[in-house]
Amino acid sequence: MTIANMPxxxxxxxxxxxxxxTLPFLESVAPRLAMASGQISKPPVRMAYIFxxxxxxxxxxxxxxxxxxxxxxxxxQPLSRVRDDMLVVSGLTHDKGRANGDGPGDHARxxxxxLTGAQPRKTDGSNIRSGVSVDQVAAxxxxxxxxxxxxxxxxxxxxxxxxxxxxxxxxxxxSISWSSSSTPLGKETNPRSAFERLFSQGSSAEIDKSQKKRxxxxxxxxxxxxxxxxxxxxxxGRDDQKKLDEYLTGVREIERRIERANxxxxxxxxxxxxxxxxxxxxxxxxxxLMCDMMVLAFQTDSTRIATCMFADAGSNRSYRHINVNxxxxxxxxxxxxxxxxxxxxxxxxxxxxxxxxxxEKMKATPDGESNLLDNTMVCxxxxxxxxxxxxxxxxxVIVAGRAGGTIDTGRHLAVPTETPMCNLxxxxxxxxxxxxxxxxxxxxxxxxxxx
Numbered sequence: 001m002t003i004a005n006m007p008x009x010x011x012x013x014x015x016x017x018x019x020x021x022t023l024p025f026l027e028s029v030a031p032r033l034a035m036a037s038g039q040i041s042k043p044p045v046r047m048a049y050i051f052x053x054x055x056x057x058x059x060x061x062x063x064x065x066x067x068x069x070x071x072x073x074x075x076x077q078p079l080s081r082v083r084d085d086m087l088v089v090s091g092l093t094h095d096k097g098r099a100n101g102d103g104p105g106d107h108a109r110x111x112x113x114x115l116t117g118a119q120p121r122k123t124d125g126s127n128i129r130s131g132v133s134v135d136q137v138a139a140x141x142x143x144x145x146x147x148x149x150x151x152x153x154x155x156x157x158x159x160x161x162x163x164x165x166x167x168x169x170x171x172x173x174x175s176i177s178w179s180s181s182s183t184p185l186g187k188e189t190n191p192r193s194a195f196e197r198l199f200s201q202g203s204s205a206e207i208d209k210s211q212k213k214r215x216x217x218x219x220x221x222x223x224x225x226x227x228x229x230x231x232x233x234x235x236x237g238r239d240d241q242k243k244l245d246e247y248l249t250g251v252r253e254i255e256r257r258i259e260r261a262n263x264x265x266x267x268x269x270x271x272x273x274x275x276x277x278x279x280x281x282x283x284x285x286x287x288x289l290m291c292d293m294m295v296l297a298f299q300t301d302s303t304r305i306a307t308c309m310f311a312d313a314g315s316n317r318s319y320r321h322i323n324v325n326x327x328x329x330x331x332x333x334x335x336x337x338x339x340x341x342x343x344x345x346x347x348x349x350x351x352x353x354x355x356x357x358x359x360e361k362m363k364a365t366p367d368g369e370s371n372l373l374d375n376t377m378v379c380x381x382x383x384x385x386x387x388x389x390x391x392x393x394x395x396x397v398i399v400a401g402r403a404g405g406t407i408d409t410g411r412h413l414a415v416p417t418e419t420p421m422c423n424l425x426x427x428x429x430x431x432x433x434x435x436x437x438x439x440x441x442x443x444x445x446x447x448x449x450x451x
Contacts, residue, residue, distance in 0.1 A: 014225035022300035055384035086400035106390035107314035108168035110383030117422035117440015124163035154187035332387025
């Protein structure tokens with residue numbers, strides 16, 4: 001059925017051979033849904049979790065002031081344009097990231113505990129065990145509401161077997177999403193594959209045929225849905241026509257960047273693992289394309305839950321593009337040496353700059369009567385505080401977005417020492433509409449998210 005004779009709905013899509021572009025939230029659609037349901041239609045709340053490895057340099061991360069009007073320290077300065085749209089949270093702890101009798105392996109534990117709050121079983125065999133992660137708790141309770149229950153992304157492929165950290169399986173270091181206590185979810189590290197997944201439809205044979213045809217003819221996914229797009233434009237109001245045009249332009253621009261990533265691989269200077277076709281040699285572009293995938297997925301309501309690992313736990317990637325030639329993990333064992341701490345700060349600031357890119361793009365994306373960031377919760381942080389001490393208290397955490405108006409942002413929020421990180425997850429699940437009795441080692445909710 002084409003858009004010409006299809007009744008408009010929240011999930012209306014432009015379709016072509018093996019291609020489906022789900023529409024963003026359109027005002028022309030919302031009133032019809034509201035009339036049909038007798039309720040005011042409003043965008044859903046989304047939830048994203050972003051992991052960075054090896055802790056941070058806390059002195060350059062933590063604001064000195066609490067509450068409103070705090071000054072952004074050096075590492076967080078790239079977030080200046082969205083400071084009023086986020087919380088810096090201090091005092092959260094992941095007790096199950098500590099050894100608790102299991103000895104070394106802090107990096108592996110830091111990733112596996114990040115969204116589960118569960119002590120991982122120390123093993124490098126197939127009998128791995130952790131806990132269900134917060135993103136998958138929500139995904140299991142909302143399965144069927146969107147095309148994809150959740151989206152798992154990353155920038156390093158990692159390994160799923162073998163010993164990666166002092167007797168811990170590599171599965172712990174390369175995964176933060178767990179659908180069950182024994183099932184870590186793989187992550188998509190190839191932007192092209194993530195793009196194809198978001199905008200493909202039909203059988204695997206149809207999808208494969210569509211992709212090969214587009215590549216052979218050097219055509220965009222938009223070329224395959226252009227007829228549907230033209231018919232739809234005639235059914236929309238002026239504002240929605242502009243919104244749809246901006247959306248399609250944005251999709252095409254991302255597609256072009258992915259194509260350029262395939263064509264120009266001369267910038268591979270700091271990658272220490274095999275790069276599959278479609279992965280940019282430029283790490284900054286790789287990160288930003290993955291951020292773009294999250295925005296597109298949320299904008300089109302393809303999913304409302306996403307995770308992204310900027311790098312795997314214990315990553316020793318170098319950052320030559322910001323003049324840091326040393327490996328990240330090596331530097332994290334800084335022994336309080338000023339020159340190493342300065343380099344760690346630069347890496348931390350670089351990661352935060354990519355978070356700023358994501359948040360600013362969300363804020364610039366219309367969503368109902370507000371913007372995408374206002375209707376989202378983005379939790380960014382690490383499972384370690386200081387990479388040298390390998391400690392798990394006072395974790396570096398940012399919560400961005402207002403979750404549909406239920407989070408009071410623009411503050412540095414301090415919670416009592418040893419407050420479980422899982423208490424924050426409980427509060428986020430409440431706002432997502434999927435409250436549970438507990439997750440991991442939670443003891444309640446985080447107070448003060450909304451004043």
